[in-house]
Amino acid sequence: MSKESKEFAKIVTANRLRDGAVVFLAAQGQWSEKTDAAVVAKTSDEEAGLLATGVAAVKACEVVDVNAIEIASLTTREPSRLRERIRQIGPTVRPDLGRAV
Amino acid sequence: MYQYDKYDQAMVDARVAEFRDQVSRRLAGALPEEHFRPLRLLNGLYLQLHAYMLRVAVPYGTLTSRQMRMLAHIAQKYDRGYGHFTTRQNIQYNWIKLEDAPDILADLASVQMHAIQTSGNVIRNVTADHFAGVAEGETEDPRIASEIIRQWSTFHPEFSFLPRKFKIAVTGCDKDRAAIKFHDIGIVIVRNTKGELAYDVYVGGGMGRTPFVAPLIKKHLPQGELLSYLDAALRVYNRYGRRDNIYKARIKILVDALGPEEYARQVEEEWQQTRQEHINLPAEEEQRIRAFFVPPQYSADAADLAAEIPGSKDVAFKNWLRTNVHNHKVKGYAIVTLSLKPVGGIPGDASTAEMNVVADLADKYSLGEVRVTHEQNLILPNVRRSQLHALWTDLKAAGLAVANAGLITDIIACPGLDYCSLANARSIPIAQRISERFADLDRQHNIGELKIKISGCINACGHHHAGHIGILGVDRKGEEFYQILLGGSGAEDASIGTILGPGFSADGIVDAIENLVNTYVGLRKPGETFLVAVRRVGTAPFKERLYARA
Numbered sequence: 333m334s335k336e337s338k339e340f341a342k343i344v345t346a347n348r349l350r351d352g353a354v355v356f357l358a359a360q361g362q363w364s365e366k367t368d369a370a371v372v373a374k375t376s377d378e379e380a381g382l383l384a385t386g387v388a389a390v391k392a393c394e395v396v397d398v399n400a401i402e403i404a405s406l407t408t409r410e411p412s413r414l415r416e417r418i419r420q421i422g423p424t425v426r427p428d429l430g431r432a433v
Numbered sequence: 434m435y436q437y438d439k440y441d442q443a444m445v446d447a448r449v450a451e452f453r454d455q456v457s458r459r460l461a462g463a464l465p466e467e468h469f470r471p472l473r474l475l476n477g478l479y480l481q482l483h484a485y486m487l488r489v490a491v492p493y494g495t496l497t498s499r500q501m502r503m504l505a506h507i508a509q510k511y512d513r514g515y516g517h518f519t520t521r522q523n524i525q526y527n528w529i530k531l532e533d534a535p536d537i538l539a540d541l542a543s544v545q546m547h548a549i550q551t552s553g554n555v556i557r558n559v560t561a562d563h564f565a566g567v568a569e570g571e572t573e574d575p576r577i578a579s580e581i582i583r584q585w586s587t588f589h590p591e592f593s594f595l596p597r598k599f600k601i602a603v604t605g606c607d608k609d610r611a612a613i614k615f616h617d618i619g620i621v622i623v624r625n626t627k628g629e630l631a632y633d634v635y636v637g638g639g640m641g642r643t644p645f646v647a648p649l650i651k652k653h654l655p656q657g658e659l660l661s662y663l664d665a666a667l668r669v670y671n672r673y674g675r676r677d678n679i680y681k682a683r684i685k686i687l688v689d690a691l692g693p694e695e696y697a698r699q700v701e702e703e704w705q706q707t708r709q710e711h712i713n714l715p716a717e718e719e720q721r722i723r724a725f726f727v728p729p730q731y732s733a734d735a736a737d738l739a740a741e742i743p744g745s746k747d748v749a750f751k752n753w754l755r756t757n758v759h760n761h762k763v764k765g766y767a768i769v770t771l772s773l774k775p776v777g778g779i780p781g782d783a784s785t786a787e788m789n790v791v792a793d794l795a796d797k798y799s800l801g802e803v804r805v806t807h808e809q810n811l812i813l814p815n816v817r818r819s820q821l822h823a824l825w826t827d828l829k830a831a832g833l834a835v836a837n838a839g840l841i842t843d844i845i846a847c848p849g850l851d852y853c854s855l856a857n858a859r860s861i862p863i864a865q866r867i868s869e870r871f872a873d874l875d876r877q878h879n880i881g882e883l884k885i886k887i888s889g890c891i892n893a894c895g896h897h898h899a900g901h902i903g904i905l906g907v908d909r910k911g912e913e914f915y916q917i918l919l920g921g922s923g924a925e926d927a928s929i930g931t932i933l934g935p936g937f938s939a940d941g942i943v944d945a946i947e948n949l950v951n952t953y954v955g956l957r958k959p960g961e962t963f964l965v966a967v968r969r970v971g972t973a974p975f976k977e978r979l980y981a982r983a
């Protein structure tokens with residue numbers, strides 16, 4: 333894991349309500365299927381702010397299951413946990429169905 | 434096969450209409466997620482890692498070719514061209530859109546299928562021996578009792594909010610292919626001392642965090658009193674099951690805490706009450722249901738009855754006959770396992786094309802019927818022996834003639850961390866790599882019967898406790914690790930596997946499995962299967978060699 337991962341770096345993820353797709357909170361409260369569009373929280377206050385946006389999006393019936401997840405790299409925004417990496421790229425056993433990150 | 438009457442159809446159609454309304458209100462913002470979630474779960478719609486997952490019930494594992502075609506259609510139209518057959522004889526679709534779910538349920542209803550009882554703390558879809566109705570030596574087709582239970586349990590008002598989910602399985606054979614003793618209730622159809630049909634009822638089995646082999650709670654329950662007895666068994670559970678602690682809420686914990694004798698006594702007491710409540714099925718209704726399971730018209734001719742099966746000089750065909758073809762109760766017919774475990778494949782997955790091929794072959798060779806097994810394979814239950822070679826040739830062309838049923842590559846694996854939101858580790862890649870390591874069919878046949886079962890977490894959907902070799906994925910400080918269990922069995926000689934010792938990394942697990950297999954091959958007596966050998970020598974020799982490497 334890179335040195336960056338020791339620093340606070342989180343993004344907010346959810347599933348889109350209408351189709352369940354994995355999405356990440358991007359600028360201006362938009363939700364993107366790509367992690368590279370995700371806004372990175374560098375402090376816990378920023379994380380709380382992003383989560384508040386997420387909760388509002390749940391209320392607005394845009395997404396469900398909002399979570400802040402740690403990322404291992406600011407460049408690739410690759411999540412630290414395997415579970416989240418798999419959510420990001422799709423099932424490892426079906427690379428043909430994977431999503432371009 | 435059972436056909437819906439107007440009441441069944443009306444119930445299922447009404448459920449589709451109700452869910453359509455719920456989904457549209459949810460999408461329009463009129464229903465918050467906390468209210469909607471339990472409603473979607475009642476319709477088998479889960480939210481998993483990548484999308485919604487729809488679990489469709491295949492009651493007691495029986496499908497017509499028409500239903501199988503509909504499953505293929507759904508995979509094609511609403512999913513990504515495949516489905517996953519589960520260890521509960523169901524099918525799951527992994528990429529469902531919420532907005533499509535009502536249309537999918539309507540499509541299912543058009544072929545008398547649904548996703549009811551595939552989630553929640555209710556009596557779940559009933560499972561049964563996948564050889565039901567065709568097994569040699571069967572006492573009675575377990576689908577009759579299963580269908581009665583299905584109708585009794587669907588939307589049962591008293592049992593719609595149980596302490597926890599509740600699974601019932603039924604078999605009509607001594608040989609247990611339905612893992613009866615690992616269910617909340619397992620029912621074996623037997624004959625009593627007077628030669629009448631009766632039920633032996635096992636209660637309180639299960640896997641998960643606290644595995645138990647179910648004790649026999651009621652011997653020789655009279656056949657006509659099934660429902661009043663089940664009602665009593667469920668009432669005691671509903672009253673005393675641990676609603677305060679999700680980990681202790683299954684009936685197995687209650688039966689263990691009370692002791693089987695005391696639980697049986699309480700059920701017996703309750704039963705004296707429920708017997709008076711007209712819960713038992715009227716004889717004419719039982720007859721009506723029974724009539725749907727009258728065996729089809731079999732028409733074996735001399736060619737089917739011939740001692741030798743045509744084409745059996747071909748070694749590959751012969752291997753397939755040996756593992757994937759089983760005796761049928763009617764002379765001249767055979768039961769065929771279609772393996773969904775090709776080398777390096779994903780256990781239980783079937784593509785749209787494969788499902789359509791199976792439906793066509795069911796029409797061509799098996800009186801239009803297909804079965805789903807809890808071991809994640811499919812069955813053609815009614816194949817004439819003279820047509821086995823032709824069937825095998827067709828299956829080979831479709832990649833479905835893998836001759837590995839019951840062998841080391843016929844692995845059960847749950848979806849694990851590739852799909853499941855509860856998982857700790859991946860299951861499927863481990864199954865794939867083991868199957869690649871043991872790809873050589875001669876070697877597999879030489880090893881003989883060996884059931885490997887893999888779960889991606891302690892919930893044990895992959896039945897790891899009941900594997901001759903069980904593998905449990907755990908998360909150790911963010912890394913996937915795999916514990917090995919030895920000596921489990923889900924058959925009539927049910928047993929829970931013993932954990933061998935420290936787990937293995939994803940890199941080390943396949944070598945570890947090979948080490949166990951080599952130990953077995955080295956110590957087995959002639960004709961001794963893996964499980965029998967483990968039971969004879971215990972785990973010590975396996976452990977010694979496994980951990981000596983380190």
Ligand code: SF4
Nearest residue numbers: 847853856889890894
């Ligand atoms: S055993 Fe665990 S990981 Fe596997 S399907 Fe069940 S809940 Fe998911």
